[in-house]
Amino acid sequence: MKTNYIFAAVVVFSTIVTSCNFKSDHKPSASNDYLLAATLFQQTAAEKRALSYQAYNIAKQKLDNELKKSRLTKKLAVVVDIDETVLDNSPFEAKSILENTDYPTYWNEWCEKASAKPIAGSLEFLNYAKSQGVEVFYITNRKDHLMNCTLENLQKYNFPFADTTHLLMRTKDSNKEPRREKVESNHEIVLLIGDNLGDFLHDFDGRSSNYRYNLTDSLQYEFGNRFIMLPNPMYGTWMNVLVENNPDLSKEEKIKLLKEFLISF
Numbered sequence: 236m237k238t239n240y241i242f243a244a245v246v247v248f249s250t251i252v253t254s255c256n257f258k259s260d261h262k263p264s265a266s267n268d269y270l271l272a273a274t275l276f277q278q279t280a281a282e283k284r285a286l287s288y289q290a291y292n293i294a295k296q297k298l299d300n301e302l303k304k305s306r307l308t309k310k311l312a313v314v315v316d317i318d319e320t321v322l323d324n325s326p327f328e329a330k331s332i333l334e335n336t337d338y339p340t341y342w343n344e345w346c347e348k349a350s351a352k353p354i355a356g357s358l359e360f361l362n363y364a365k366s367q368g369v370e371v372f373y374i375t376n377r378k379d380h381l382m383n384c385t386l387e388n389l390q391k392y393n394f395p396f397a398d399t400t401h402l403l404m405r406t407k408d409s410n411k412e413p414r415r416e417k418v419e420s421n422h423e424i425v426l427l428i429g430d431n432l433g434d435f436l437h438d439f440d441g442r443s444s445n446y447r448y449n450l451t452d453s454l455q456y457e458f459g460n461r462f463i464m465l466p467n468p469m470y471g472t473w474m475n476v477l478v479e480n481n482p483d484l485s486k487e488e489k490i491k492l493l494k495e496f497l498i499s500f
């Protein structure tokens with residue numbers, strides 16, 4: 236009889252241990268750990284900082300070339316995206332990894348802190364543009380209700396033209412083309428700077444990875460000329476299009492699907 240009690244206790248204990256192990260084994264597969272390398276690259280890699288400087292150094296050279304050309308009537312403008320182009324939101328990404336949360340959780344809270352730091356080289360370049368009589372327009376897909384805290388963040392670091400005239404927030408959709416056209420009605424846009432190809436052309440938005448590759452190849456000579464690209468491995472249309480037809484996927488399913496795009500040997 237006593238042996239039976241001991242056996243039963245062992246079975247119950249084993250079940251509890253197995254159950255606990257299952258939970259701890261299960262959690263990592265559903266976590267945001269797959270964003271770890273990308274976020275650490277943004278936050279710690281000097282290579283990332285060098286790429287940002289490189290982008291803005293090229294932007295300055297291109298702007299200087301444009302300034303030498305004679306112009307007719309329109310004022311010159313530079314159009315920049317905000318997130319991961321002039322402001323660094325990697326702390327939001329870090330929070331999402333540590334708390335295992337997903338956008339939009341914590342996004343408003345992060346933006347309202349108005350404490351995103353400038354991307355390396357951006358502040359110097361945009362103030363240089365201003366010093367040369369070139370206006371800066373910020374076209375962002377941050378939603379309209381985040382305008383005040385976004386302005387506060389830009390003003391905190393002395394970004395030029397950080398005012399309601401030069402900050403064009405997302406309104407009904409993420410297409411930036413109508414906002415670019417609005418700027419073009421009074422200005423000649425000499426440079427577009429962004430971390431997402433939709434910051435340059437709407438045709439990139441929501442397209443398949445293959446389509447975006449081919450369109451990029453057809454525009455090869457625009458990059459480092461009129462289009463200046465910043466790196467962002469953390470998020471973007473490039474990743475959204477890989478899972479776009481499956482918006483209701485669980486995190487495990489999403490990671491499984493993403494792995495299907497890996498090119499191995």
Ligand SMILES: [Mg+2]
Nearest residue numbers: 316318319430
């Ligand atoms: Mg961006």
